[in-house]
Amino acid sequence: MEKATWTTKVGLAQMLKGGVIMDVVTPEQARIAEEAGAVAVMALERVPADIRAQGGVARMSDPELILAIKQAVTIPVMAKARIGHFVEAQVLEAIGVDYIDESEVLTPADEEHHINKHKFRVPFVCGCRDLGEALRRIAEGAAMLRTKGEAGTGNVVEAVRHARAVYREIRRLQSMNEDELFTYAKQIQAPYELVKQVAAEGKLPVVNFAAGGIATPADAALLMQLGVDGIFVGSGIFKSGDPVKRARAIVEATTHYNDPEIIAEVSKGLGEAMVGINIDQIPTEQLMARRGW
Amino acid sequence: MTVGVLALQGDFREHCTVLRRLGVEPIEVRLPRQLAQVERLIIPGGESTTIGRLLTIYQMLEPIRVRAGRDLAIWGTCAGAILLASTVTDQKQGGQPTLSLMNLTIQRNAYGSQLDSFEAPVAMPIIGEMPLRGVFIRAPRIVALGVGCEAVGWLEDGSVVAARQGRLLATTFHPELTDDDRVHRLFLEL
Numbered sequence: 001m002e003k004a005t006w007t008t009k010v011g012l013a014q015m016l017k018g019g020v021i022m023d024v025v026t027p028e029q030a031r032i033a034e035e036a037g038a039v040a041v042m043a044l045e046r047v048p049a050d051i052r053a054q055g056g057v058a059r060m061s062d063p064e065l066i067l068a069i070k071q072a073v074t075i076p077v078m079a080k081a082r083i084g085h086f087v088e089a090q091v092l093e094a095i096g097v098d099y100i101d102e103s104e105v106l107t108p109a110d111e112e113h114h115i116n117k118h119k120f121r122v123p124f125v126c127g128c129r130d131l132g133e134a135l136r137r138i139a140e141g142a143a144m145l146r147t148k149g150e151a152g153t154g155n156v157v158e159a160v161r162h163a164r165a166v167y168r169e170i171r172r173l174q175s176m177n178e179d180e181l182f183t184y185a186k187q188i189q190a191p192y193e194l195v196k197q198v199a200a201e202g203k204l205p206v207v208n209f210a211a212g213g214i215a216t217p218a219d220a221a222l223l224m225q226l227g228v229d230g231i232f233v234g235s236g237i238f239k240s241g242d243p244v245k246r247a248r249a250i251v252e253a254t255t256h257y258n259d260p261e262i263i264a265e266v267s268k269g270l271g272e273a274m275v276g277i278n279i280d281q282i283p284t285e286q287l288m289a290r291r292g293w
Numbered sequence: 294m295t296v297g298v299l300a301l302q303g304d305f306r307e308h309c310t311v312l313r314r315l316g317v318e319p320i321e322v323r324l325p326r327q328l329a330q331v332e333r334l335i336i337p338g339g340e341s342t343t344i345g346r347l348l349t350i351y352q353m354l355e356p357i358r359v360r361a362g363r364d365l366a367i368w369g370t371c372a373g374a375i376l377l378a379s380t381v382t383d384q385k386q387g388g389q390p391t392l393s394l395m396n397l398t399i400q401r402n403a404y405g406s407q408l409d410s411f412e413a414p415v416a417m418p419i420i421g422e423m424p425l426r427g428v429f430i431r432a433p434r435i436v437a438l439g440v441g442c443e444a445v446g447w448l449e450d451g452s453v454v455a456a457r458q459g460r461l462l463a464t465t466f467h468p469e470l471t472d473d474d475r476v477h478r479l480f481l482e483l
Contacts, residue, residue: 001413008410011430011470015338015371018302034385037347039302039340074385074401075340076431098407098431121408255301255347256323 009123013144013207027072036247048152049235060088084110104291117141131169132188149212154276217253224257241271297331303339336373345390366460374463396439403434420475427466
């Protein structure tokens with residue numbers, strides 16, 4: 001018997017496909033998410049919208065809170081570590097979380113190095129804005145990706161930008177010959193072997209979800225139609241008027257993303273969505289997507 | 294022969310890819326009208342709570358139950374096996390909807406958290422002498438088999454990881470994540 005193999009790490013992400021992963025800050029919210037059909041929860045002390053509003057340094061959540069959330073549900077529980085903070089990751093592995101998100105939503109702990117994720121038995125998900133960033137994270141051992149979007153804004157524009165960038169670049173790769181692939185790998189600062197593999201297979205070697213700004217069922221279906229494998233909803237659910245109804249609706253829209261009649265039906269009477277923020281009104285140094293390299 | 298893959302959530306695309314390699318064009322089943330077209334149905338790996346909830350909302354539990362084992366052969370992998378079992382232990386609080394078609398008891402997340410996910414050889418004589426590479430991800434465990442339900446796959450320690458009841462098949466592991474398509478071929482003959 002071999003535990004924590006690459007196949008089992010990537011495999012858990014494959015089991016989450018077509019599903020919605022929801023940010024939760026209490027065991028009660030975790031239960032609501034599970035009841036609504038979430039495939040996993042992200043255990044946090046503050047959702048990104050509050051991190052953004054309150055400022056200061058955002059760190060790994062209290063292990064006690066994460067364990068309480070783990071107790072409350074049967075679905076996988078993920079938790080966030082700061083970029084480069086491999087000891088936070090060690091702590092999260094020690095308490096048995098199912099996936100670690102090395103996340104730009106928290107304040108980075110290292111401005112040069114991401115965590116060497118190959119050293120861990122627990123799998124990691126990482127954010128990306130384009131193909132180069134995606135492949136750098138995979139090279140470091142990420143077993144799952146998510147496009148970054150701009151967390152805590154309720155504005156889907158950055159999530160769309162990043163998803164489009166990743167899939168556009170994959171399509172471009174497929175039309176290149178070997179000489180061009182060498183140069184392209186250099187340009188996007190990605191390992192040549194991974195670039196070659198993506199060009200040959202026409203897809204990323206790991207599952208890629210969308211994140212950062214998804215607030216409505218139509219937002220979720222939009223990203224699914226653009227080609228992502230599933231959806232992270234952070235502040236969008238528990239910062240809205242009717243979290244239970246909205247959570248269910250986003251789950252259904254993610255499954256039936258190609259069926260406008262169903263998306264219309266589940267979008268009815270959801271109450272108020274979270275208040276959105278326009279990206280150009282956020283000072284550059286407060287943009288989370290720019291964290292990570 | 295029309296083969297469907299339940300596409301509400303989970304790794305349904307991986308199953309579809311194997312079927313296409315075997316020359317079968319699968320139908321993705323999300324609604325009762327697609328279910329009505331298929332003679333065989335694979336329930337993929339995923340989250341059993343999510344899939345069970347969507348089966349309920351989109352009114353597919355009864356249509357599947359009515360036809361199961363008769364004009365509808367079903368194979369469940371991992372979450373799919375949970376949905377097929379008559380008794381599920383360690384369910385989510387408040388219980389969860391299942392199809393309850395095979396006479397077996399299954400325990401959810403029986404091996405622990407993701408850190409305890411593993412790969413191990415599976416002996417499955419009905420598909421040949423060579424063991425399968427079994428991929429177990431937050432896998433359930435078959436803890437008891439009832440009347441009419443027979444064990445067809447084992448780990449080295451003798452624990453049951455695959456069971457069959459007539460035209461219903463359950464595996465707690467994921468053949469769709471490997472290159473070995475023998476279980477898919479068995480299902481197409483079931």
